[in-house]
Amino acid sequence: TQLLEQSPQFLSIQEGENLTVYCNSSSVFSSLQWYRQEPGEGPVLLVTVVTGGEVKKLKRLTFQFGDARKDSSLHITAAQPGDTGLYLCAGETTDSWGKFQFGAGTQVVVTP
């Protein structure tokens, strides 16, 4: 059983459309991170959220941490082909310091 459930598993959209990826758990996280991974490379950190209800923006990407710190979402506005990749969320629970566990990922494909 995955600690972090990501949905959808796969998303294919046209350039200019918006998309949202979800990361859910029954556990409470002290911190939660979002990564993007491209083929043949390691994941690259996009953002870290630590406060319940927190919203962070990174250009066209908006990240939200749930009030109860059990879930998070990533919203991309006006997606571009360069946004294509595997989006992974990872969380550290309050009783597992240092042990970041990952979701299975959402594969996003943005076509021109």
Add this chain to the structure above:
Amino acid sequence: GAGVSQSPSNKVTEKGKDVELRCDPISGHTALYWYRQSLGQGLEFLIYFQGNSAPDKSGLPSDRFSAERTGGSVSTLTIQRTQQEDSAVYLCASSRDTRGTNTIYFGEGSWLTVV
């Protein structure tokens, strides 16, 4: 070095042989992590080190897997008597320490194929 370095980048081995995967973290990073990723899947936590000690080894899949870190720097992940289900990308990462607000930097991975 500028980033996390892993070697070998690719390894094909015969079933039953032992393999060693090496990770060279970013200089000064005290925390080091090992993950495994199967094709198209998320990352499976294996083990992490704070300095030379490994507080949590619960992710190691079996007693054929072991890892060590010496001098607070380089780490080696050893898989004994490899099986075909061990085929995956083994990713190493490091961060300044284990606080969740720190950025974790990943290497490009070691692609292991057991035939």
